Amino acid sequence: MEKKYLFSPGPTMLPPEVLLKMAGPIMHHREPEFEKIFAEIREGLKYLFQTKNEVLIFTSSGTGAMEGAVSNILSEGDKALVVRGGKFGERWGEICKAYGIEFIPIDVEWGRAVDPKRIKALLESNPSVRAVYTQASETSTGVKHPIHEIAEIIKKHDGTVLVVDAITGIGVFNLPMDAWGIDVLISGSQKALMLPPGLAFAALSDKAWKFVERSDLPKYYFDFKKELKSTKKNQSSYTPAISLFVGLREALHMIRKEGIEAVFRRHEKLAEATRAAVKALGLELYAPDSPSNAVTAVKVPDGIQGGKLKNMFFEKFGITVAGGQDQAKGKIVRIAHLGYYERLDMIMVISALEMLLKEMGYPFELGTGVKAAEEILMK
Numbered sequence: 043m044e045k046k047y048l049f050s051p052g053p054t055m056l057p058p059e060v061l062l063k064m065a066g067p068i069m070h071h072r073e074p075e076f077e078k079i080f081a082e083i084r085e086g087l088k089y090l091f092q093t094k095n096e097v098l099i100f101t102s103s104g105t106g107a108m109e110g111a112v113s114n115i116l117s118e119g120d121k122a123l124v125v126r127g128g129k130f131g132e133r134w135g136e137i138c139k140a141y142g143i144e145f146i147p148i149d150v151e152w153g154r155a156v157d158p159k160r161i162k163a164l165l166e167s168n169p170s171v172r173a174v175y176t177q178a179s180e181t182s183t184g185v186k187h188p189i190h191e192i193a194e195i196i197k198k199h200d201g202t203v204l205v206v207d208a209i210t211g212i213g214v215f216n217l218p219m220d221a222w223g224i225d226v227l228i229s230g231s232q233k234a235l236m237l238p239p240g241l242a243f244a245a246l247s248d249k250a251w252k253f254v255e256r257s258d259l260p261k262y263y264f265d266f267k268k269e270l271k272s273t274k275k276n277q278s279s280y281t282p283a284i285s286l287f288v289g290l291r292e293a294l295h296m297i298r299k300e301g302i303e304a305v306f307r308r309h310e311k312l313a314e315a316t317r318a319a320v321k322a323l324g325l326e327l328y329a330p331d332s333p334s335n336a337v338t339a340v341k342v343p344d345g346i347q348g349g350k351l352k353n354m355f356f357e358k359f360g361i362t363v364a365g366g367q368d369q370a371k372g373k374i375v376r377i378a379h380l381g382y383y384e385r386l387d388m389i390m391v392i393s394a395l396e397m398l399l400k401e402m403g404y405p406f407e408l409g410t411g412v413k414a415a416e417e418i419l420m421k
């Protein structure tokens with residue numbers, strides 16, 4: 043028998059409740075029934091993003107909303123600051139480049155969080171910077187960036203907005219958009235939202251909407267102003283991924299039922315247990331100082347090839363974990379715990395890690411990692 047398990051930081055495993063809803067007959071997106079679903083989704087997303095403003099939904103992967111957060115926020119000749127501490131930070135730079143936006147990179151060592159003081163200093167010496175682009179959770183390294191501190195700095199600059207890619211942050215840890223003053227907050231469906239890939243989300247503060255008013259960069263599909271108008275009528279501008287919307291309503295119900303605080307606590311516990319297990323096995327975290335509760339990046343021990351370990355997870359147990367990218371290739375495996383994951387899911391993946399390491403000749407006592415995780419999970 044073969045069972046498959048996703049422990050990759052997106053796509054993630056899906057709840058049967060969501061799958062069942064999406065399996066229903068397709069409806070038309072201009073029908074009153076769909077508008078009703080849309081209205082519920084709008085409220086659910088505001089709860090999840092912790093904002094009074096609308097959350098825009100695009101039928102695309104998360105990168106679509108990232109692109110929109112450049113093409114709708116900036117104007118020709120504007121300058122940006124880009125936090126580059128991994129693959130997704132680099133993506134902000136690539137999008138800016140595609141739109142002819144000059145940007146100052148803040149290069150951060152992989153596995154480390156950005157120091158907000160660097161942002162503060164660069165903003166003071168470059169007052170023409172209009173936007174700061176960062177991740178909340180840099181999925182490629184397993185790092186959490188200090189968004190609250192960064193937001194405090196940017197709040198003092200009227201002419202600058204903070205744009206946060208929270209694709210693996212939303213629904214994982216606290217990012218209260220309005221309370222912290224985050225100007226643009228982005229997410230995607232295939233992460234903590236417990237859905238298949240295909241939807242991207244963007245919420246904007248009142249300050250960010252003013253930037254949209256003056257933005258003159260070219261845009262068509264990802265036109266925030268146009269989408270806001272449609273959203274307010276419980277419509278999307280173009281044909282949406284209807285089945286995903288139906289699934290989204292269910293996923294948002296589930297989140298609301300559990301309660302956002304409880305959702306954060308669950309993620310924290312699963313992440314803590316995973317980190318404790320890995321350390322008990324004598325392995326090192328790739329992001330030791332500021333780990334994200336979305337995904338744990340583990341350094342593979344000397345003599346073990348990360349790519350091989352990742353492949354063995356799948357071959358022996360049907361488990362998909364992620365490997366490292368670019369400079370982290372072959373050096374890490376990334377075990378995700380965002381979305382539809384519970385305590386015993388982590389025990390399973392840690393147990394699989396132990397069995398594989400044992401087979402590969404890494405010396406330790408079987409059960410050490412599982413025990414460490416159990417001790418946290420029982421608290």
Ligand SMILES: Cc1ncc(COP(=O)(O)O)c(C=O)c1O
Pocket residue numbers: 051052103104105106130177179180181182207208209210230239
């Ligand atoms: C932090 C972060 N940003 C951006 C993306 C890109 O999202 P997508 O692949 O949905 O376009 C991902 C996907 O893994 C991500 O984790």
